[in-house]
Amino acid sequence: MKLRPLQAALAALLLSTATSVAAKPLVVCTEASPEGFDIVQYTTAVTADAAAETVFNRLVDFKPGTTDIEPALAERWEISPDGLTYTFHLRQGVKFHTTEYFTPSREMNADDVLWSFQRQLDPSHPWHDKASVGFPYFESMGFKDLLKRVEKVDEHTVSFTLTRPEAPFLRDLAMAFTSIYSAEYANQLLAANKTGSLNSQPIGTGPFIFQRYKKDAQIRFKANPEYFRGKPPSDTLVLTIATDNNVRLQKLKANECQIALYPKPDDIPSIRKDPNLKVDELEALTTGYIALNTEHKYLDDVRVRKAINLAFDKQAHVDQLFGKGNALLGINPYPPTLIGFNTANHNPPRDLDKARALLKEAGVPEGTVLTLYTRNGGGPTNPNPRLSAEMLQADLARIGLKVDIRVMEWAEMLKRAKKGEPDMVSTGWAGDNGDPDNFLSPLLSCDAVKSGENYARWCNPVFQALITKARETIDTGERAALYEKALAVYDEDQPWISIAHPKMFTAMRKNVEGFHISPLTTNNFATTLVK
Amino acid sequence: MFSFIARRLGLLIPTFFGITLLTFALIRLIPGDPVEVMMGERRVDPEMHAQAMERLGLNKPLPVQYLDYITKLAQGDLGESLRTRESVWKEFLTLFPATLELALAALLFAGVFGLLAGVIAALKRGSLLDHGVMGISLTGYSMPIFWWGLILIMFFSVSLGWTPVSERISSLYDIEPITGFMLIDTLFSEEEGAFKDALMHLILPAIVLGTIPLAVIARMTRSSMLEVLREDYIRTARAKGLSPGRVVFVHGLRNALIPVLTVFGLQVGTLLGGAVLTETIFSWPGIGKWLIEAIGARDYPVVQNGILLIACLVILVNFVVDILYGLVNPRIRHQR
Numbered sequence: 027m028k029l030r031p032l033q034a035a036l037a038a039l040l041l042s043t044a045t046s047v048a049a050k051p052l053v054v055c056t057e058a059s060p061e062g063f064d065i066v067q068y069t070t071a072v073t074a075d076a077a078a079e080t081v082f083n084r085l086v087d088f089k090p091g092t093t094d095i096e097p098a099l100a101e102r103w104e105i106s107p108d109g110l111t112y113t114f115h116l117r118q119g120v121k122f123h124t125t126e127y128f129t130p131s132r133e134m135n136a137d138d139v140l141w142s143f144q145r146q147l148d149p150s151h152p153w154h155d156k157a158s159v160g161f162p163y164f165e166s167m168g169f170k171d172l173l174k175r176v177e178k179v180d181e182h183t184v185s186f187t188l189t190r191p192e193a194p195f196l197r198d199l200a201m202a203f204t205s206i207y208s209a210e211y212a213n214q215l216l217a218a219n220k221t222g223s224l225n226s227q228p229i230g231t232g233p234f235i236f237q238r239y240k241k242d243a244q245i246r247f248k249a250n251p252e253y254f255r256g257k258p259p260s261d262t263l264v265l266t267i268a269t270d271n272n273v274r275l276q277k278l279k280a281n282e283c284q285i286a287l288y289p290k291p292d293d294i295p296s297i298r299k300d301p302n303l304k305v306d307e308l309e310a311l312t313t314g315y316i317a318l319n320t321e322h323k324y325l326d327d328v329r330v331r332k333a334i335n336l337a338f339d340k341q342a343h344v345d346q347l348f349g350k351g352n353a354l355l356g357i358n359p360y361p362p363t364l365i366g367f368n369t370a371n372h373n374p375p376r377d378l379d380k381a382r383a384l385l386k387e388a389g390v391p392e393g394t395v396l397t398l399y400t401r402n403g404g405g406p407t408n409p410n411p412r413l414s415a416e417m418l419q420a421d422l423a424r425i426g427l428k429v430d431i432r433v434m435e436w437a438e439m440l441k442r443a444k445k446g447e448p449d450m451v452s453t454g455w456a457g458d459n460g461d462p463d464n465f466l467s468p469l470l471s472c473d474a475v476k477s478g479e480n481y482a483r484w485c486n487p488v489f490q491a492l493i494t495k496a497r498e499t500i501d502t503g504e505r506a507a508l509y510e511k512a513l514a515v516y517d518e519d520q521p522w523i524s525i526a527h528p529k530m531f532t533a534m535r536k537n538v539e540g541f542h543i544s545p546l547t548t549n550n551f552a553t554t555l556v557k
Numbered sequence: 558m559f560s561f562i563a564r565r566l567g568l569l570i571p572t573f574f575g576i577t578l579l580t581f582a583l584i585r586l587i588p589g590d591p592v593e594v595m596m597g598e599r600r601v602d603p604e605m606h607a608q609a610m611e612r613l614g615l616n617k618p619l620p621v622q623y624l625d626y627i628t629k630l631a632q633g634d635l636g637e638s639l640r641t642r643e644s645v646w647k648e649f650l651t652l653f654p655a656t657l658e659l660a661l662a663a664l665l666f667a668g669v670f671g672l673l674a675g676v677i678a679a680l681k682r683g684s685l686l687d688h689g690v691m692g693i694s695l696t697g698y699s700m701p702i703f704w705w706g707l708i709l710i711m712f713f714s715v716s717l718g719w720t721p722v723s724e725r726i727s728s729l730y731d732i733e734p735i736t737g738f739m740l741i742d743t744l745f746s747e748e749e750g751a752f753k754d755a756l757m758h759l760i761l762p763a764i765v766l767g768t769i770p771l772a773v774i775a776r777m778t779r780s781s782m783l784e785v786l787r788e789d790y791i792r793t794a795r796a797k798g799l800s801p802g803r804v805v806f807v808h809g810l811r812n813a814l815i816p817v818l819t820v821f822g823l824q825v826g827t828l829l830g831g832a833v834l835t836e837t838i839f840s841w842p843g844i845g846k847w848l849i850e851a852i853g854a855r856d857y858p859v860v861q862n863g864i865l866l867i868a869c870l871v872i873l874v875n876f877v878v879d880i881l882y883g884l885v886n887p888r889i890r891h892q893r
């Protein structure tokens with residue numbers, strides 16, 4: 027049959043329409059817009075999902091759904107006996123993405139790894155100053171002081187020399203800020219004076235190829251057919267931005283997205299009842315806690331801190347805040363899934379008489395006022411800060427302590443807490459890499475008293491010596507034993523009320539398969555499929 | 558007329574400076590600087606903090622920062638977002654069509670139904686219908702936008718499945734942004750059904766955003782119509798034997814519309830303000846959502862210039878209304 031040109035054009039149009047509409051993408055409802063795609067410039071989980079988990083890979087990755095390390099762009103590695111040199115052997119045959127804006131002429135090699143680290147480490151690197159706010163995660167993880175040098179041994183081998191042994195180093199290398207970029211692409215951008223494009227048109231080796239970002243609406247990716255772990259089962263991935271969690275749930279119910287991230291704990295029972303939906307849950311690496319300022323009058327006495335912990339009805343608090351079964355009671359500063367969790371530590375039964383006696387012994391007058399700073403909006407580690415503060419207030423009133431609750435904006439609260447202003451501060455922490463050091467050093471070390479993040483301002487030399495030694499010990503068993511000891515010291519001194527380790531939830535349609543909720547609050551869709 | 562326009566233009570200069578000063582000061586009054594907010598609970602290296610603040614020019618004294626800001630503004634430079642590192646002007650141009658499209662749809666909805674409700678209520682004054690219409694409009698006026706949006710979503714989108722929950726278009730369609738107006742862009746696109754899909758996405762947000770203006774327009778139309786219907790020329794028109802429809806719509810509504818049109822102008826501000834909430838509920842990628850996120854991130858250039866651009870728009874609309882009024886009513890033109 028012969029077609030006239032017009033008919034042929036129409037047929038082609040219909041055909042193209044049919045195919046474009048027929049291919050169903052995997053749509054994920056996420057909570058906020060990414061700041062950009064040059065991931066090393068940013069710290070938020072939503073940006074990590076949109077760039078690090080889709081476009082990029084690192085030398086090593088976290089195994090899906092765990093905090094265990096698995097080889098990624100590095101096939102294998104060796105650690106020198108002194109723990110100071112790490113040699114990585116790169117996987118061969120890994121290709122960077124081919125897009126409308128970049129065609130790689132070579133495969134990933136040591137130059138790309140070097141570029142990705144030197145850019146952040148070396149102030150004379152041509153790309154160092156292109157990041158206006160610097161490299162926040164690299165700085166905050168102390169990489170500037172930790173990395174002595176990064177060298178190319180040969181085309182496919184790279185070595186890292188550290189200034190001190192650092193046991194969490196491998197886990198650090200699985201974090202978003204160590205993503206491996208294409209040096210070739212960066213050089214092209216620099217030569218064309220288009221350095222801004224690194225942030226808007228990313229190139230990596232990851233499971234998905236960036237297609238388009240419609241600002242504040244959606245990010246579209248297509249599957250990388252040459253991905254070294256095999257092409258992802260979903261041809262198209264769309265991250266659609268719906269700020270409100272009620273709206274995300276309604277969109278999921280209407281099948282406008284197949285996965286809804288961060289549902290409200292309150293909604294979990296109704297989602298479970300819906301025949302079309304299911305919920306995936308996991309103990310996340312988060313802790314909600316109240317830091318007790320150990321430098322302030324009365325709270326500098328461990329008996330007072332113990333009295334507060336004894337008067338606090340933790341179970342009622344956690345049930346009310348998170349819903350029954352949605353959070354583990356806090357005992358230690360980090361959840362039990364991490365090594366060195368001290369199981370001998372426990373929550374003492376509530377004992378108001380003993381608490382009163384301790385206060386009396388410490389000479390705390392009846393009606394003593396303690397300030398409690400808390401934030402105005404809820405977050406994953408505390409969905410309702412005001413209610414939480416009021417419950418503590420009621421508990422402490424029963425042992426004769428008055429709590430002056432100051433609800434303030436988050437940034438202001440942190441600023442004041444870092445200066446050591448409040449007696450007590452209600453806050454939380456989300457772990458970055460599944461290592462205990464990632465909780466203990468930033469939150470309870472003596473260094474963190476100086477920088478301010480140790481809101482309890484608790485500097486115990488024994489505890490400090492134990493966590494420093496543990497950080498430098500490579501053997502996992504030995505490390506675990508050191509952390510157990512450190513946590514015993516923590517328990518003896520009680521600088522915090524460790525409240526809860528909330529569970530993390532992801533709601534999805536029943537026909538979604540292959541999604542692994544991650545304890546690290548990032549989301550990867552490389553193995554996810556809508557059946 | 559020339560001196561009238563010159564006088565009005567002269568008033569714009571202090572207004573403009575007032576806005577720049579106010580937004581500059583207000584965003585800096587909110588605690589936390591952009592670097593601290595970005596780092597959150599994480600350790601902020603003091604050296605890194607100082608370097609970043611210097612690079613962003615935020616370590617200078619406030620008057621110097623303000624002067625820098627005004628100098629750049631005078632050169633037409635709106636700066637770049639601290640959060641996304643994109644040009645503020647480019648971001649505004651990308652997002653504004655979405656807000657404008659929604660605002661126009663809301664205005665259309667509010668105009669058509671508001672006028673209709675106002676006319677009906679005026680004609681049936683004192684009746685159950687009048688009380689009903691005015692009662693509903695009062696409820697509409699007092700409706701919390703967030704609640705109203707969610708109720709409509711749960712009923713029409715989830716229970717009945719008639720309309721989509723949120724966004725501008727279904728994720729099945731990948732529409733190339735040409736004009737930024739989704740209804741127009743879908744017409745250019747080759748994807749079948751995209752226009753209808755975009756239109757369906759517009760209905761609920763337009764209703765939610767248009768509810769308050771609708772209530773205002775309905776009440777204004779009613780009182781204006783009641784006044785006009787008492788006029789002698791209406792009686793004359795009736796006496797001449799004109800049909801009731803002609804009396805109401807040609808002689809009555811046309812004259813009653815003058816104050817209503819002013820309300821239309823004033824509603825531009827309401828629509829842009831209301832867009833902040835409506836855009837959040839419906840995941841509508843417009844300037845409202847953009848500004849909210851910018852305030853959260855202490856993105857000074859976006860907040861300052863985004864608000865300035867919106868304020869300029871409102872000023873412009875009011876300026877045009879002033880001029881039109883001056884043209885229509887010479888008494889205003891001569892007021893000092």
